[in-house]
Amino acid sequence: MNKQVNESEDFGAISKLNKWAEASPKEYRSAVRQEEWTDMSVHACHGYVQANLAIVPKDYAFEFLLFSNRNPRPFPVLDVTEPGDPHPKLVAPEADLRTDLPKYRVFQDGTLIDEPTDISSYWRDNLVAFVIGCSLSFDWALLAANLHYRMFGDYTTNIQCVAAGRFYGPMVVSSRAFRTARDAVRAIQISSRHLGVHGPPVHIGDPAIIGIKDLNEADVWIPPGPWPLTPLQPNETIAFWSTGAGLPVIAKACKVPFMITHCPGHMFVTDKLSEELAVL
Amino acid sequence: MNKQVNESEDFGAISKLNKWAEASPKEYRSAVRQEEWTDMSVHACHGYVQANLAIVPKDYAFEFLLFSNRNPRPFPVLDVTEPGDPHPKLVAPEADLRTDLPKYRVFQDGTLIDEPTDISSYWRDNLVAFVIGCSLSFDWALLAANLHYRMFGDYTTNIQCVAAGRFYGPMVVSSRAFRTARDAVRAIQISSRHLGVHGPPVHIGDPAIIGIKDLNEADVWIPPGPWPLTPLQPNETIAFWSTGAGLPVIAKACKVPFMITHCPGHMFVTDKLSEELAVL
Numbered sequence: 001m002n003k004q005v006n007e008s009e010d011f012g013a014i015s016k017l018n019k020w021a022e023a024s025p026k027e028y029r030s031a032v033r034q035e036e037w038t039d040m041s042v043h044a045c046h047g048y049v050q051a052n053l054a055i056v057p058k059d060y061a062f063e064f065l066l067f068s069n070r071n072p073r074p075f076p077v078l079d080v081t082e083p084g085d086p087h088p089k090l091v092a093p094e095a096d097l098r099t100d101l102p103k104y105r106v107f108q109d110g111t112l113i114d115e116p117t118d119i120s121s122y123w124r125d126n127l128v129a130f131v132i133g134c135s136l137s138f139d140w141a142l143l144a145a146n147l148h149y150r151m152f153g154d155y156t157t158n159i160q161c162v163a164a165g166r167f168y169g170p171m172v173v174s175s176r177a178f179r180t181a182r183d184a185v186r187a188i189q190i191s192s193r194h195l196g197v198h199g200p201p202v203h204i205g206d207p208a209i210i211g212i213k214d215l216n217e218a219d220v221w222i223p224p225g226p227w228p229l230t231p232l233q234p235n236e237t238i239a240f241w242s243t244g245a246g247l248p249v250i251a252k253a254c255k256v257p258f259m260i261t262h263c264p265g266h267m268f269v270t271d272k273l274s275e276e277l278a279v280l
Numbered sequence: 281m282n283k284q285v286n287e288s289e290d291f292g293a294i295s296k297l298n299k300w301a302e303a304s305p306k307e308y309r310s311a312v313r314q315e316e317w318t319d320m321s322v323h324a325c326h327g328y329v330q331a332n333l334a335i336v337p338k339d340y341a342f343e344f345l346l347f348s349n350r351n352p353r354p355f356p357v358l359d360v361t362e363p364g365d366p367h368p369k370l371v372a373p374e375a376d377l378r379t380d381l382p383k384y385r386v387f388q389d390g391t392l393i394d395e396p397t398d399i400s401s402y403w404r405d406n407l408v409a410f411v412i413g414c415s416l417s418f419d420w421a422l423l424a425a426n427l428h429y430r431m432f433g434d435y436t437t438n439i440q441c442v443a444a445g446r447f448y449g450p451m452v453v454s455s456r457a458f459r460t461a462r463d464a465v466r467a468i469q470i471s472s473r474h475l476g477v478h479g480p481p482v483h484i485g486d487p488a489i490i491g492i493k494d495l496n497e498a499d500v501w502i503p504p505g506p507w508p509l510t511p512l513q514p515n516e517t518i519a520f521w522s523t524g525a526g527l528p529v530i531a532k533a534c535k536v537p538f539m540i541t542h543c544p545g546h547m548f549v550t551d552k553l554s555e556e557l558a559v560l
Contacts, residue, residue, distance in 0.1 A: 077349055090442075195559060199559070279559065
């Protein structure tokens with residue numbers, strides 16, 4: 001028997017609660033830069049592309065770019081900065097990647113050494129930043145199509161990314177449980193248009209097939225929302241998308257001497273509208 | 281008044297004449313490797329992805345990959361080999377990029393120094409090969425949809441690629457003149473699914489807008505077919521797609537100390553079906 005899922009768990013209902021939902025990317029980034037906002041970026045700046053972040057020394061840049069190319073679902077590259085330049089010229093030329101994300105993770109030899117809200121003190125002339133599309137960018141399109149779904153969390157899977165040089169590691173996925181199978185099918189269609197922000201799901205249905213043992217045990221990220229969520233119901237269809245929340249997992253696995261990522265949930269907001277980057 | 285366009289000029293009619301049309305990629309590459317075939321790859325291996333080629337020294341690999349990333353229409357990367365390894369593991373692991381293209385172009389400091397049918401003698405341990413999707417891969421899909429069109433040629437345009445490091449240069453386009461506007465619209469839809477082989481056109485209509493002065497003066501490549509073609513007719517709609525035939529143009533412009541490309545029209549045939557790589 002289906003247990004009633006509370007309407008307040010719906011992603012659309014939650015998105016309306018965010019104080020930054022109607023802000024422009026510039027307003028939002030300014031608040032982040034001044035540390036007025038250090039919380040999650042989820043639901044900020046309605047309609048705009050959010051992005052994950054990876055920063056590596058120049059010596060690792062080719063291999064990381066190749067790793068992204070070989071794994072376009074988890075790591076679709078939107079912009080790559082010149083060495084030492086913190087400004088992403090293609091997607092937000094006025095932004096500064098050292099200050100404009102609410103929270104970062106700094107790794108040394110695969111060990112998390114800091115989780116700062118500003119990385120200016122870590123910046124060096126040889127660092128190259130990769131701005132990588134985030135699937136929260138197509139939630140606007142899903143909600144615009146009146147789809148109803150709940151987000152459970154981000155999980156490490158048993159799918160391995162294709163290695164490139166010194167980069168390898170497991171794929172991490174985000175989850176969306178749709179109220180109906182019809183909504184899940186529509187979400188596959190819509191997200192397929194948004195290839196720059198992960199595109200279509202990598203799996204639908206039984207989480208165990210991709211190595212997720214318990215939906216209540218999200219090991220990479222737990223989204224904001226009313227917890228605990230009602231367990232997945234038989235009438236719901238769950239789908240899993242690759243996510244850049246896997247970047248800290250890669251940094252940890254590969255033991256790169258120095259690497260900075262965003263903190264899951266705390267993304268960069270670009271000046272690009274999701275529709276602007278959609279492939280068709 | 282419209283002049284009658286000869287049916288024999290139709291791309292579909294021409295494609296049936298090629299002796300390799302029904303060959304498998306393996307059969308075709310074997311013939312090329314043994315130099316039984318050194319002519320164009322156009323129309324070979326029905327349904328399979330054809331690819332352009334760029335080979336640069338390791339020291340230039342990051343900048344070239346970044347150049348490709350910043351210019352996904354002309355240079356969609358399908359595979360990147362490890363330094364010194366001539367086998368494209370993702371798209372045709374048994375193939376050898378030194379011997380399996382009908383014709384190459386070798387550049388030194390931007391000067392064409394050779395146009396060999398085999399580059400084994402030029403191969404070095406520090407070379408990285410980039411396999412780049414070619415739009416001839418989606419002609420199968422256009423023909424399967426019963427579209428009627430003629431291919432005029434490949435032209436240098438006044439559109440500049442986005443530079444990356446030492447790589448820059450003009451965009452080169454291929455051309456397809458459709459018998460009806462309806463066919464042109466359908467071709468835009470179909471090619472949009474094939475992002476890995478240039479995707480949708482970069483221009484439709486007046487060639488002068490992108491700097492093409494005379495359709496009879498294709499400066500980069502002239503396709504096989506009955507020449508001269510009937511001039512473009514008022515009822516036809518012409519569309520222009522980015523093409524990897526621009527790689528020799530880039531090699532020349534950038535004066536890279538050493539770079540090898542395919543010779544326009546003489547592409548690599550992968551083991552991947554066009555439908556296998558289509559994005560939706």
